[in-house]
Amino acid sequence: MVQLFLHVPTEGGGSANNTVAVEAKRSLLNNVESIIKSVIKSAGRYEARLWLCSTVSLVHSLNRHDQRDLFLDLLEMKNSRRDVAARLLLMIFYKNPKMVGSILARKGYILEEFFRGNPKRIMQWFGHFAVTGESTHKKGAKALSQFAFVNRDMCWEELEWKGKHGQSPAVVATKPHYFCDLDVLQTVENFLEYVPDFWSSDELADSIQDGEILQIDAEYFVDQFLYLMYEENSKDAWCVVEDFLMDEQFSSLSQHLLIHLDEPRLLDFLKSLGKLVRPTLHCKELAFPCCWLEVLLSGHCNDHISLDDLVLLNCVIAKGRQLWRLMKDEEQKEEWEQMEEILKGINHLSDADHFAFMNSLVETEFHDALKWIGIQSWVIFCELSKECKSGDSCESLFSRNKIEFRKADNYSLVQNDGCSVSHMPDTDDEDSTRSGHKRRKKNRRRKRRRHKSDEDKLDELLELGLSNGESGVESHHGCWHLSTDGFSASWDIADIPDHLSTCYFKIWVKWVCFR
Template structure:
């Protein structure tokens, strides 16, 4: 049975320094194996994992966040990848902020439509019929401008019928514009009516930013030119406002993976100087706390390889296990299995001796050893937590109270059942012993149905074998656990990851307080 070492030690029970050093030697070998996997075929995935972990950081001030990403945008390489992605996000989420900038760029609009029949028809061929209330988009701009300036442009209107329409007739019957030959008319305006492209009517039609949908790439390319060659302040202001308003997680997930390794490391170091740790984070109360603590204290001495490895073992144990199971890493997988064949044999005293050593180390090193130790736990749990019985035995042996998610029965670490019922006020009441009788037959039937479904679920638990490595599919039993205050139901597929992370945070909380 896997020991999770969740109970803080009595100092007299700590193992000696020699056993801690032996364990560190094993962890160093494990670090070497995982490091080789990350440096080879698993590096790109490891970078994605790191970007995902960065996105969970929640202690960044919006103004600082804006500054971080603006610094990226102003670097020389960003206009090839990050800037286009930022513009696409702005176009999608804040088109109304971009439209007024387009409205001021008459030459951009002329070039956009000139020689492109598809765009002309998409934007200007939106005249209302008799059943519609009014013209839309460019059609509205074209009709309004034509009426106001009929003395200089009406003759440039081309009609599909045998004869044209007079301004007086169209004024009383606006739907006659539906018979306009839009393509020829706009081509005439491009050639002979330059004032239209500078007009308030056209500017008003594009201010909502809807025109961006006609060809996003065209406008991205033009805005890149305005940003970096013409250095147009209006665009930078819109982008800065966007970077301040949008969630840090969204920006990180969409932009950081585009950075090269040098730029990503620079971003991490800059990020570390802006993190403001709260009390809960200092006590490892959130999944991202290890990274926030690390960045705020010792990131200047770390390489990107350090970050990738720590993140892989602490936050992405399941994905790392999957990568190690790939056929490209047969050698590393074999070395790992040889190394960990007897690594689970570790007493409480020996484990906490290691944690005592960690308490005297720099936080970067302490996180590394605790993270690798927790990943060993993940490795063994992924092999042993296969059935309802093995999982529940694990809970009992490690002092974890639990209840099955489809029942109201809470089981303490001593193995006795605590059964939940409801009192007259609707609050949960725990009672040791047998099951309180239901007041209604309907509830009895529901309970029988749940039991039947649970039996079926147990029969459906399947195991996926790949190269001797066991992976669990979702399904089967699930439990609410005291490890997270019974707040979430954990099934067999997720237990290893949840419990190994809980082990890590429990150990690091102890390490940081000693």
């Protein structure tokens, strides 16, 4: 039975000097740390970095001006031009194209080069003249027709018609659909060659303002804006970037930009972030999944922490479920076998021995305390994931660990990946928190092969959320309100490892670090 150590002993109620137990515990956790590092290094480094970026995106104690300055510093780092800046511009193009369109409208030379020698682009933008029954031309066609009428004495002869003869301004003014007979490609090429004023005209600028033209070839305009930003140091271009960085959510910027960073830049970004975040009282209560990171980055050890440290901490504290899956991958068979051997003896401590270990962490650096408590919480997650296989086993676990519980009226089924529908405390898209419970309308039935072991059948039941009536597992597995959160939420089997290991982590970090 897993010992959760969710109750802090009263003053004088624990042994603070059991050095043998403390050293034995630290040695076992050292072995766990080594295996985790090996797995991350050999198979999951990129994934683990993505998990860290996901946690960083949840940081909430950063004001808008600091957010802008933080990402501006990132844009000025070496190599950020081609990945971070390019990605940011694509975000702006997609979310607020008008910001860019207003600048393009005043950059006639960029538009000239965009269309010159490119018939496809010309037709995409200028080939939208109104046919019979339509009231107005669209996009560049509207700009072309308006400019041609206003400046007909200067440029009407440059209009090329498909028919045997051209159309006069007077005729086209009364019958706008005649513009459908215009040879658009040849006309625009004539304007490129002989009518330079068109490319800086108000008519063309008006058609560009909404930024719709960016959709034709976003990559081209990204290159142009990168040149404006980094070569010409255009104030207008940088103002667009700064305004966007002020208005956009920190979570969105982080999720889209940080994943492109190499490790040195990511670490520099996190250290800069640590100098700007202002952890609140909620952070010391670990009210949010990223609170530990905000407190850590804002502390005195910021300059000495490595990316390896942050990746490890994030894996065991915030991404326990994902680390568990990575560890159990077939390619990590050797490491997982080593981990199983360690797990057989790692949690066999008395309350006094555990308290002695925690007491030994009180004088350590915050980073070290986080590491040891985080690794122990992940060990608890692993043991709970193996043990919580039925309603009876969960209720026995609650009772042995003095957790009050009561059955919930509603039951959440388990998804095919073993994650519950109702509670998924990790922060990735696939592991984001769900507040409500969903019910399946139909229970799918799957035949079992009789020669499978009871454990195999039970694993399948947990994956499918069903019961075949042979294993003794309830069809809904069990769903409970627990005293660990004041009976405020219902938890089902797939949630129990996450919830209880997180409870352990919060209780002991607050006791060790925030008293």
